[in-house]
Amino acid sequence: xSDLTFEKAIEELENIVKKLEGGKATLDxxxxxxEKGMELGKFCTEKLDNIERKIEILVKGPDGxxxxxFEEDK
Numbered sequence: 001x002s003d004l005t006f007e008k009a010i011e012e013l014e015n016i017v018k019k020l021e022g023g024k025a026t027l028d029x030x031x032x033x034x035e036k037g038m039e040l041g042k043f044c045t046e047k048l049d050n051i052e053r054k055i056e057i058l059v060k061g062p063d064g065x066x067x068x069x070f071e072e073d074k
Contacts, residue, residue: 006047009040016040 016037019025025033 004043006044009044009047013037013040013044 016033020030020033020037
């Protein structure tokens with residue numbers, strides 16, 4: 001999965017969901033699709049976690065631009 005992008009992973013997940021919802025997959029195919037979906041979900045979660053850790057908001061203050069950690073709106 002080294003060349004896999006977040007966008008491609010999401011697209012693959014959407015395709016897996018469509019196949020699973022179609023109900024035409026065998027039990028073995030369903031298990032294989034589910035496992036692949038779990039791997040892709042983990043990849044996406046890790047990617048988002050890494051990006052969230054890197055996000056910083058640049059705030060212009062009296063001393064120029066300073067970095068502040070990203071905080072979600074509550």
